[in-house]
Amino acid sequence: MRVYIGCGGYSNEDWAAPGLLYEGVRKDDYLATYAAHFDAVELNSPFYAIPGLKAFEGMARKSGGHTRFAVKLNKVFTHDRAPTDADFDRMLQSPEPLREAGLMGPYLAQFPYSFHRTAANRKYLLGLAERFAGHELAVEFRHTEWDKPEVREGMAEHGLLWVSPDYPPAGGLPEPQLHATGDVGYLRLHGRNAGSWWEGQSAAERHDYRYSRAELDEWAQKIALVAEDLSELYIFFENTTKGHALKNIPTLREALNAHGVPVATPDPAQRSGEDRLL
Template sequence: MKIYLGTGGYSNEDWIGLLYPPGTKKTDFLSVYSQHFNATELNSSFYAIPGLKAFEGMAKRVESRTRFAVKLHQVFTHTRNYTDDDVARMLQSPEPLREAGLMGPYLAQFPYSFHRTAENRRYLWELAQRLEGHEVAVELRHGSWDKPEVREGFRETGLIWVSPDYPPLGGMPEPQLHASGHVAYLRLHGRNRETWWEGSSAAERHDYRYTEAELAYWADQIAALDPGEVEEVWVLFNNTTQGHALANIETLRPLLEARGLDPARPGQGDRLL
């Protein structure tokens, strides 16, 4: 199995001194990031779909070292009022990444309020049809979706089930790694139960550093996947506050190696933290 390790976004100024040397320009963040990690989630596309030139610049900066999961714009997952033009732009703009062999799945991150109702099931099926021919990983935060029959539906439709790690608050999917096809996708958000609902910002919500024991659980889950069925495993840390994600990736790497897996680095970047 090919393992892709990275973080949700890379434009974190509090990583200066941790990942980015002091004095690094923000425009150079991605170039430095790509020396250490072979995957990233592009968060900016949730707020505004970048144009072709922006994606061309990303492809040049990573020098074929890092693949991108591109988050769908919020009109697809939150307001759910997308137009034909939105679909066209979402599919066409990342073309430079595809041409460079750097395009991973699209990521559809639905909110907790998106329950498993007949209307929402129909919406998700229709969205899958509009994006047919492209890999789409779907994170469903409400626990009503966390059922074997939903994952079987994903398998039949070609959608990638996102396995999330959340604080143990109830009402959300259980922390279990599932694969609905040849790609397994794990998103680790941290387990800060005090700030998950009450936090005033995403930085507060994701302010959590996993312990080695907590990450050993996920290493076991990854090692238990059937390599005859699963070809790729994407592991993305969203606990980016204070560099927690950077430290946790460095903790996870040897845990995976100890289980016979190869979380290879994209280049010769030094060990972090």
């Protein structure tokens, strides 16, 4: 099993604080700096506006060929749920530079808590699976109504990847278990800030949480149990506030290696040297 570990987004301005990843780094160099340390990133920007081909070409180039990109679907697919044919065309075609460079990971459909398990929503999800057929599409449900074996069985039949989330113990949310509906796994670690999950004024506030070694050790144990069943596993830390994710990723790497799941730590000096040769 090849494990890809990264963060939800790379353009986090609070990472420019003293002692963090982007201290003294120009914004234009954020992605190159990020890619020297991490082998995966979850792109948030397409949720708000789908980038064009040139933007994705720039991402592929700046990453130096080191980083897999999971691409979040635009909100028209998950929150408005009224995509046009043009939206599908742009969402499917724009990341082509990533595919050509061998850097494309799954698409991510992040549905809101208000997306209940109704007949209409099941039909919509089936239609989405059909339009994205031939591409890996990971689906995150935030309402516990979807957290059922029969849902995962249906997703497996239609080629959809189940997103295993780690949410705060705030009620109404899926359990923190690792499930897979194919040979590719997808894990999103949101932090466990229960006090701010529902009342928080921003995503940054909700994700203001740093995992302990014990909490990440629990996840390493769960991952080790499914290692032989998967070819790839994507792990994304969403707790990017104040650089918590930057601190947690090395800890999870250590925990995984300790449980017999080999995970390499990128060598920034080596990757920077490789970039100069490109």
